[in-house]
Structures are given as structure tokens and as C-alpha cells.
Amino acid sequence: xxxxxxxxxxxxxxxxxxxxxxxxxxxxxxxxxxxxxxxxxxxxxxxxxxxxxxxxxxxxxxxxxxxxxxxxxxxxxxxxxxxxxxxxxxxxxxxxxxxxxxxxxxxxxxxxxxxxxxxxxxxxxxxxxxxxxxxxxxxxxxxxxxxxxxxxxxxxxxxxxxxxxxxxxxxxxxxxxxxxxxxxxxxxxxxxxxxxxxxxxxxxxxxxxxxxxxxxxxxxxxxxxxxxxxxxxxxxxxxxxxxxxx
Amino acid sequence: xxxxxxxxxxxxxxxxxxxxxxxxxxxxxxxxxxxxxxxxxxxxxxxxxxxxxxxxxxxxxxxxxxxxxxxxxxxxxxxxxxxxxxxxxxxxxxxxxxxxxxxxxxxxxxxxxxxxxxxxxxxxxxxxxxxxxxxxxxxxxxxxxxxxxxxxxxxxxxxxxxxxxxxxxxxxxxxxxxxxxxxxxxxxxxxxxxxxxxxxxxxxxxxxxxxxxxxxxxxxxxxxxxxxxxxxxxxxxxxxxxxxxxxxxxxxxxxxxxxxxxxxxxxxxxxxxxxxxxxxxxxxxxxxxxxxxxxxxxxxxx
Numbered sequence: 178x179x180x181x182x183x184x185x186x187x188x189x190x191x192x193x194x195x196x197x198x199x200x201x202x203x204x205x206x207x208x209x210x211x212x213x214x215x216x217x218x219x220x221x222x223x224x225x226x227x228x229x230x231x232x233x234x235x236x237x238x239x240x241x242x243x244x245x246x247x248x249x250x251x252x253x254x255x256x257x258x259x260x261x262x263x264x265x266x267x268x269x270x271x272x273x274x275x276x277x278x279x280x281x282x283x284x285x286x287x288x289x290x291x292x293x294x295x296x297x298x299x300x301x302x303x304x305x306x307x308x309x310x311x312x313x314x315x316x317x318x319x320x321x322x323x324x325x326x327x328x329x330x331x332x333x334x335x336x337x338x339x340x341x342x343x344x345x346x347x348x349x350x351x352x353x354x355x356x357x358x359x360x361x362x363x364x365x366x367x368x369x370x371x372x373x374x375x376x377x378x379x380x381x382x383x384x385x386x387x388x389x390x391x392x393x394x395x396x397x398x399x400x401x402x403x404x405x406x407x408x409x410x411x412x413x414x415x416x417x418x419x420x421x422x423x
Numbered sequence: 424x425x426x427x428x429x430x431x432x433x434x435x436x437x438x439x440x441x442x443x444x445x446x447x448x449x450x451x452x453x454x455x456x457x458x459x460x461x462x463x464x465x466x467x468x469x470x471x472x473x474x475x476x477x478x479x480x481x482x483x484x485x486x487x488x489x490x491x492x493x494x495x496x497x498x499x500x501x502x503x504x505x506x507x508x509x510x511x512x513x514x515x516x517x518x519x520x521x522x523x524x525x526x527x528x529x530x531x532x533x534x535x536x537x538x539x540x541x542x543x544x545x546x547x548x549x550x551x552x553x554x555x556x557x558x559x560x561x562x563x564x565x566x567x568x569x570x571x572x573x574x575x576x577x578x579x580x581x582x583x584x585x586x587x588x589x590x591x592x593x594x595x596x597x598x599x600x601x602x603x604x605x606x607x608x609x610x611x612x613x614x615x616x617x618x619x620x621x622x623x624x625x626x627x628x629x630x631x632x633x634x635x636x637x638x639x640x641x642x643x644x645x646x647x648x649x650x651x652x653x654x655x656x657x658x659x660x661x662x663x664x665x666x667x668x669x670x671x672x673x674x675x676x677x678x679x680x681x682x683x684x685x686x687x688x689x690x691x692x693x694x695x696x697x698x699x700x701x702x703x704x705x706x707x708x709x710x711x712x713x714x715x716x717x718x719x720x721x722x723x724x725x
Contacts, residue, residue, distance in 0.1 A: 228593065248596040257597065264594035266587055268654075268702075277587050280580045281599035289580040290608070339598060 186234035209389030278338030443659035454589025465636025467621020482545030497614020538632035652701025
């Protein structure tokens with residue numbers, strides 16, 4: 178059984194169908210989700226991470242349906258995410274942003290109300306994450322003062338602080354220069370080696386093709402192809418979807 | 424200025440420090456702007472007044488009841504915040520304020536427009552806190568306890584959770600914070616503290632009238648928080664001190680108290696949205712630089 182199975186998901190926004198019978202599996206791989214704008218990629222992410230309840234279909238995670246669980250509990254199951262438009266906690270420092278992720282187990286409990294968060298053990302974990310995500314130079318900086326590439330790495334560090342088994346990255350390379358994108362790819366590979374399953378949405382084709390083990394292509398709410406990067410690059414349907422030929 | 428008069432002003436300042444700090448938990452920490460905080464002050468004051476005058480409960484009992492009952496009411500009145508965000512929540516809290524005042528005014532149980540009078544001076548452990556210095560000490564102690572609670576909250580996971588929902592509710596959810604839960608916490612804690620302040624208010628004046636807790640009073644409390652620096656601990660304290668003191672020191676302002684509050688609110692929003700001493704405000708940056716350079720001088724000198 179795969180870690181994540183999406184079964185026949187359909188979703189409507191009013192009269193607009195954003196997803197149509199989408200099914201996919203993800204296990205032990207870096208899975209890329211690509212497709213033209215408006216294909217429904219982020220909608221699918223929002224459904225998996227609990228921000229949207231699908232109109233139809235099921236999301237099975239570790240053998241259990243999770244499509245009705247709210248996002249703040251989804252993260253407790255081990256599914257963490259980043260956002261397409263970065264959402265770091267702007268009035269907090271890098272260190273505090275990561276601590277906020279580390280607080281995940283405490284928030285729903287009474288001990289969250291009474292226990293102090295800035296403890297030596299927690300700061301040690303934060304230091305490790307800061308080093309892992311190469312944020313050493315920014316530890317005390319307020320998140321809104323950081324360049325976009327650093328903010329994206331911060332979102333990954335914050336997500337990692339919740340100790341995910343599955344990490345959903347929504348266009349992690351958007352707005353990055355080539356050098357930053359390469360460093361990010363290294364980081365994502367390191368995460369995969371640590372045993373974290375990764376699904377990422379990407380518009381940067383070179384980035385996705387080099388990094389992903391398998392790619393799923395969405396167009397107009399439907400899966401039109403899946404396979405290895407090499408297969409996808411040669412797929413006529415995919416080329417048509419992107420270039421608009423018929 | 425007589426000593427008695429000065430103590431009256433100081434007592435009010437202490438009560439308003441608690442109020443401003445309690446609103447700051449809701450508006451500053453959790454980011455839920457409320458224009459109805461005077462309603463919580465009123466609910467606390469009326470709870471105490473009714474328990475003391477009608478049923479003869481001791482101060483300790485009616486004070487604690489004011490805290491608990493206002494806290495519970497706060498949780499219920501916080502429920503709109505789960506459905507509406509930002510500007511709509513501001514309007515909803517405003518509406519709540521008017522509803523609460525109407526209930527005080529038109530329901531006979533609450534004494535109507537004539538209010539409730541003859542609220543006895545409080546006694547605690549056999550000590551009477553009648554007016555003057557003892558009452559100032561009592562209210563100051565309450566302000567200190569409020570400050571301690573706020574400081575402690577800001578160090579706990581819940582303080583961090585408040586910060587996350589104030590920043591972005593989606594990002595908060597992504598790290599496991601239920602914004603609904605934490606908004607309700609913020610309303611409950613904020614209201615409970617305001618209720619305690621209301622109890623002290625009622626016992627200090629000896630009488631309560633509906634209009635004391637009207638919408639303009641909510642504006643006054645919010646002005647203190649905004650003027651001083653929303654989200655910090657020093658801000659609401661400084662705001663409460665300056666905005667309570669100014670009308671007393673500058674007598675000609677007295678009649679224009681709300682002109683001052685309203686005007687300051689507009690000016691602060693335009694030029695210093697972080698307030699007088701908020702993080703990143705003009706004055707606070709200057710002060711931080713100053714203290715840093717003094718520190719450096721001392722180290723260099725030593």
C-alpha cells in the first residue's frame with residue numbers, strides 16, 4: 178500500500194470543475210506535479226493538505242481516508258506543506274518561525290497554554306534545521322525582510338519542524354535564480370534520502386525533470402499523463418497541452 | 424490637586440492598564456480587532472454590582488464571578504470571529520457593544536437607565552479597601568497580575584500560536600494551529616481580565632450605569648492600545664497612562680476627551696501604525712539605538 182493514494186477526486190468551484198476524477202499514488206519517490214496554469218495542481222494540494230474538502234472522491238493516507246480532516250490536524254498525521262505565494266510568519270524571526278512549526282504537538286493541548294517554548298532542547302532542534310536548510314545567516318532576521326529564495330527555504334524548515342512523512346512543495350523554485358534552484362534541488366534530494374516522501378508542483382521544467390523520479394501531468398483538471406521524466410518529455414499529449422496544439 | 428484626587432486618577436490609570444493589556448491579548452497578540460471591549464468591562468461591573476447589592480456576596484466571590492462570567496460571555500461573543508474576518512469582525516464587535524448596553528438599559532433586572540447604586544467598598548481578608556491608597560494598591564496589584572499573565576502568555580506555545588493566527592491563518596493551520604480554538608482562547612482570556620477590571624471599576628465608583636460602557640469607551644480603550652503600540656506589553660501600559668493622564672493635566676481637553684482619542688487614532692494610523700512605542704515605531708527605534716550605544720559605550724569604557 179502506498180503512503181498516499183488519491184482516489185477519483187473531483188472538485189467544483191461553483192459551476193467550474195477544477196478537478197475531474199483524479200487518481201494517483203505516491204510512495205518512496207519525489208513526485209512532480211506539472212501542468213499549465215489552471216490545471217488544478219494547487220487545488221489538488223489544498224485537498225491533500227486539508228485546506229479544501231473535495232466535492233467527490235477520497236484521499237487515503239496510510240490506509241485511512243483523510244479528506245474530511247481539517248488542515249491543522251492533517252499536519253499532525255505527518256503531511257506538511259509550503260505555499261505557492263510564500264506565507265512565512267512575517268513579524269517573527271527565522272528562529273521563531275521554525276519554533277512555530279515545532280509547536281505542532283502542543284497547540285491543541287492544555288500544556289500548550291502553560292509551557293514555555295524557548296527551551297534549550299527546542300533551540301537545538303531549530304539550530305539543526307537552520308543548518309540543514311542553510312539559513313545560518315538569517316537566524317535573528319524578521320521573515321519579511323528576507324529575499325524570496327530564503328523565505329522559501331524558511332517555509333521548508335518550518336514544515337520540517339512538524340516532522341512530516343510527506344512534504345508537499347508548491348512551486349518551490351518559483352522566483353529563484355539558477356544557483357538557488359540548484360541548492361534547493363540538493364536540499365530536496367537530502368530530504369528524500371532522510372525518508373521523506375515528496376510531492377512538488379513546478380513550472381520550472383528543467384528543475385522538475387532533473388529532480389523528480391516520476392511526473393504526473395494535469396491539464397484542465399484531468400491527469401493526461403504520468404511516467405518518468407524521459408517518458409513525459411516524449412509524450413505527445415503533454416506537448417500538446419503545453420503548446421496548445423491539437 | 425488634592426492627594427485624594429490624584430489617587431482617584433492613579434486608580435483609574437491602573438484599571439485602564441489592565442483593560443488595555445487585556446484588549447491587547449485579543450487585538451495585539453491574536454490580531455482580532457475589537458471595538459466592543461467596553462462591553463466586557465460592563466459585564467464584569469454589572470456582575471459584581473448585582474452579586475454585591477442584590478445577593479450580598481463578598482467582594483472575593485463577586486470579583487471572581489465577574490472574571491468567570493465575563494470570560495464565558497467572551498467565549499460566546501467571540502464566536503462571530505470564527506465566521507467573519509477583519510473589517511467584518513470589527514463591525515460585529517461594535518454591534519455586540521450596542522446589544523450589551525441595550526440589555527443593561529432596557530432589562531429591569533439590570534437596573535435600567537438608573538443603573539445600580541450602593542455597591543459596597545470591597546473587603547478582603549478582613550481589610551477594607553475603601554477609596555484612596557488601599558484601593559489604588561488593589562487596582563495596581565491587578566494591573567501587575569495582568570501584566571504578568573500577558574508576559575507569560577507571550578512566552579508559551581499559546582503566545583506563539585496567537586502570533587501565527589495574527590500573521591496568516593492558512594500558514595497557522597499548516598503548523599497545526601486551529602485558528603478557531605485560539606481566537607476563542609483570546610476572546611475568553613481577554614474578556615475575563617476585562618471582567619475583573621469591571622468588578623474593580625464598579626466597587627470603586629460604588630455605582631454602575633449603562634452608558635459608562637458604551638461604544639465610545641471601547642474606542643477609548645482601543646486608542647490606548649493603538650497609541651501605545653499594539654502587540655507589545657509596554658505599548659498598552661504607556662497608552663493607558665498617557666491617554667488617561669492627558670485630560671486630567673490639560674484641563675481644557677477634558678470636554679474633548681473623545682476628540683483627543685479619535686484624533687490620535689487617526690494620526691497614529693496615518694503616521695505611526697505601530698504606535699508610540701511599538702516594534703519598528705519611530706520613537707522605539709530611536710530608544711533602542713540609544714540604549715544599544717550606551718551599552719557599547721559602557722563596554723568600551725570598561
